[in-house]
Amino acid sequence: MNIRHIETLAVSLPMKKPVKMAFEEVKSAENVLVRLETDEGVVGWGAAAAAPTMTGETVAGMAAAIRYLAPKLEGMPLEDIGAIMARAGSYLHGNQSAKSAIDIALHDAIGRRTGTPAHNLLATKRRSRIPVLYIVGTGKGAAGDVDEALRTLAEGHVAFKIKVGVADPREDAERTRRICEALDGKGELLVCADANQGYTAEQAIAYVQAVSDTSLAYFEQPVAWDDLEGMARVAKSSRVPIGCDEGLHSLADLRRHHESGAARGFSLKTIKLGGMKPAYEAGMLCERLGMKVNLASKVAETGISTAAILHLAAALPAIDWGVGFSSQMLTEDILETPHVFAGGHVGVPAGPGLGIEVDEAKVRRYAREA
Template sequence: MIIKEIETFPLAVPLIKPFKTALRTVVTAESIVVKISCDNGIIGWGEAPPTHVITGESLISIKGAIETIFEPFLVGKNLLHFEAVFQNLHDIVVGNSSVKAALDMALYDCLAKLSGLPLYQYLGGYQNEIETDFTVSVNNPEEMGEDAKRYVSDGFNILKVKVGKDDITSDLKRIQAIRNSVGEHIKLRLDANQGWSVKEAIYIIRKMEDLGLNIELIEQPVHKEDIRGLKTVTDSVATLIMADESVFSPQAAFELLRTRSADLINIKLMKSGGIYKALLINRMAELCGVECMVGSMIETRLAITAAAHFAASQKNITRFDFDAPLMLAQDRIQGGIIYEGRKITFPTQSGLGITGII
């Protein structure tokens, strides 16, 4: 199975409502779509969004890296020797994790199609149905409470709440407003996106514990490079602490696991560089008794389909954050995962089940 051609296409889809975090505001989901064609007629699809504040990539850099570095390397390679292909894919250039992820998922799409299996079965097939949370963007407390109530009425029973903007007093008011709006039975996860200092994180988490706000977990409370601070927060509170931006690679995951600096890890294909490295991160975490979530950036159903296939294939992945396609005003992806409210199911076709872009 020789890689014959790599094509790229720009994709832009407006969001229904601006997506706001401590790091950025997004109004349009932009990405570069990748199409890999092999000499046996098999086609694989991938996607790379530009997330400047997290991966450092732009639309121009993604397209340029594919055309000038990765395409010359990949074209002519035999994908049946995929171990060497994936190893070299990560070695030929530093960084560019979203580019690597897009190519990686397209290559896995090809391999699973060759096997005649849906990708989640090719990777392990642990389960064939998962459920996503829904994200509440950071706004004023009243608006966040209203948004949360609407998402719950739409059938979502787990909410991921963005905090870390302004000050911790405002964040506390946001969480109280949401808890008052949705009641006690809805599971709340918080994502500070590195927005708190170590002392702020410990103070507000303990305060929420004292108030009985019943928060399931706090994602990336402190700066991504402050692993020691992350461990201090983890050791100082009863609430589960999840690492996100701190874990871009298996090496970073190893250090976090070695030092027990977090209770959970959020794996994103756009950080790990794709499924090949994400599998390694999850396996190390499983050996250490640390469960994982799989999440995403603001991506279309193409990239989310790849992430969902990976997530469903592995026992140690117990939490799923795949709501991004539900935030988009249009769905331009043909095929792929199927949403029924919070429930996600998988197509029966081999590979990702993606048939095209409209």
């Protein structure tokens, strides 16, 4: 069975509320979709969020990259994702987000063709119900965030990520401490913080020292993505393990951070690494190096990305640093049956491929120019 046609579309999906981070505020979900059809009429879907400040890729750029690659991949046998993506790489450097949408569509199509859930294309299934890493950040100070953490704990959440890097590091540390203390002794919980590159190394050191006696499990991307030396300096001063997110775009980045002691774990995203297969490979490398894994959608992705993350979460050996999703923040997803986020958890789809059905009427309703 061969690839007959690779089509790209784009959607702009409204979100329930804007998400504010250190250097950006995301108000809508701008995503590129891939609809891949085989010569037997099997259709697979993939998607990638535009995250220009993280990946450098816009909707228009991703669509152009996918249209450039499509004729070079059409006609290839479907089964060998490695060979297809190697060919894509031989024609086009970088553009990992655009490539990730193709990689996800391939997993969906092959799974559907063979009646296999996508996680079985990666490895054997290890889990079927995934705890959702809840983003704590009300903008209403420590008291507001503590209330939100306790409210979501009562709903069943067991994993929490505190967004920092916006305020003064000592204020952020005090808010972090209050949230950690409120959650202490309330079960086996994961509490972490993410600065999204918002600090200088000195600010980050002030933060980690002020939270050193809390139950914070890890602290993500304190400084700029390319400041490896700063990351290493913060990591050296910190009892709390340091995680790398914006600084990871390849296995080489992963090795570099490991070798220089700059991080003890990594946030794996399909849009940064080029899809499910490379994200799985990064997770396996983490396992070999003794590094921790956080798995995440970027803010403002669709249910297609959620499905891809769920299949990765089902297959990876360890996901100790939690799993983040974002399609639950959409006013309306583009799936016929959206994922059910309930009790702080979400289930791994059991059907073939990604195990979801894309609602093409909704795709048309939210279509944007690409």
